[in-house]
Amino acid sequence: MKIREEYKIREMAGEHVIVMPGGGGAADMTRIVSLNPSSLYLWEALRGRDFTAEDAADLLTERYEVDAETALQDAGLWVARLAECGIVE
Template identity: 40%
Template sequence: MRIKDQISLRKIADEYIMIVGTEDSLDYTQAVSLNDSAAYLIESVRDEDFTSEDWVDLLTERYEVSREQATADVESLIRMLQEAKVIG
């Protein structure tokens, strides 16, 4: 998997907002709200291919979370990002 190049990630207060872009501009009607850990995962693999296992490893290394919980969280995040057409 790979995060599309046309996204902008901004922190607003305690939340991250990701704006999904088209080929030549950002589409502000496609905003996705992210928590700290989701933003961390996206930033960690920006511009490179990754697997869901890579994200599970990143979560378990950074946060005190079980592998099972990290796997469930990653699967949920991937589904959300696929629906938003952020993962290519």
Template identity: 40%
Template sequence: MKIKKGFELRDICGEKVIMATGIENVDFNQMIALNESAAYLWQSITDKDFDANTLATLLCENYEVSEQEALNDAHSIIKEWLEQGIIEA
């Protein structure tokens, strides 16, 4: 999977949000707020291919979570990001 072209993480008033940039995302008219761990994952995978195992590894390396919990969280965030249309398989 990859982050779709034209989506960027920005800091707006202390909150991390994903915003669309560029003409290819002209119909995307929302901002997506990310918590600290989701923003960390986004920054870590920018311009890289990733999967649930990649995200789970990043979570385990930086947060005190079990491998299973990290993998469950990774699957959830991938599902959410796919539904929001900000990543592609």
């Protein structure tokens, strides 16, 4: 899967959010997804390339003190949330 190019990260009120584009080229500010620091790390590391939940889990175990099973579970949830919002293709 791959993060769709039209989705952008913005900093709003000290938080990083994914702004979902609306019709006509305008951003729909009623549809945003907030990113915690580990989600932002994954976004920045994986944007622009094909990846799997396993790739995201590997990044989590490299950066954080987390076992492989927990990392894979968390990465799977992160990917599922992006897919639910239509952010990955």
